[in-house]
Amino acid sequence: MVDIASLGAIGVAFFVAAAAPGPATLALATVSMRAGRRSGLAFGAGLSLGLAVWGVVAATGLGALLQASSHALSALKLLGGAYLLWLAFTSARAASRSRGTPSDVGDTRRGFRRGLLLNLSNPKAILAWMAVLALGLGDGNALDAVALATGLCMALGLLIYTGYAVVFSTPRAMAIYRRAQRGIEAAAAGLFALAGVGLIRSAFARS
DSSP states (O other): OOOHHHHHHHHHHHHHHHHSSSHHHHHHHHHHHHHOHHHHHHHHHHHHHHHHHHHHHHHTTHHHHHHHOHHHHHHHHHHHHHHHHHHHHHHHHHHHSOTTOOOGGGOHHHHHHHHHHHHHTOHHHHHHHHHHHHHHOOTTOOHHHHHHHHHHHHHHHHHHHHHHHHHTTSHHHHHHHHHTHHHHHHHHHHHHHHHHHHHHHHHHHHO
């Protein structure tokens, strides 16, 4: 059984990695401000499920196989980069809308799918999972220890994304978004584009 200190180290490391600003949290913040809490929670649930899938992959040892396969990892980076460029396009399109124009992100089922795809196409997620689990789990850890650590990180992921959705869907946050919609969406489009291009470049650099 994993000891409390090791479990705590895993939890803290995972919280820092998952809560740090990045494409997933940026997308969740803009969705929450643009379409409200319900849409933000749906998007966050999709992100959480995608993160959980990679957690299972890492915990079962399949992550090491993926990391060792340059072709598979490069393909995942290309997919992730393409999706980030799509997010850049949608943010740029939102920036061009007039204030209060309806957005299809308000569709909770579509928002859930988009959140799920965003984390499933993120190769950094599997690498982060492997690094975090390695902090407190050695080769001799039993299956129950791996399952406990993975379950803790999954719960933290859901907590983090729910928290982001709640914070960025408050009336004040949404009012700020409405006043500065074009600037916020334009900045998000630029950041998504930079991240997407960087991921695609790294795919070709590795191959």
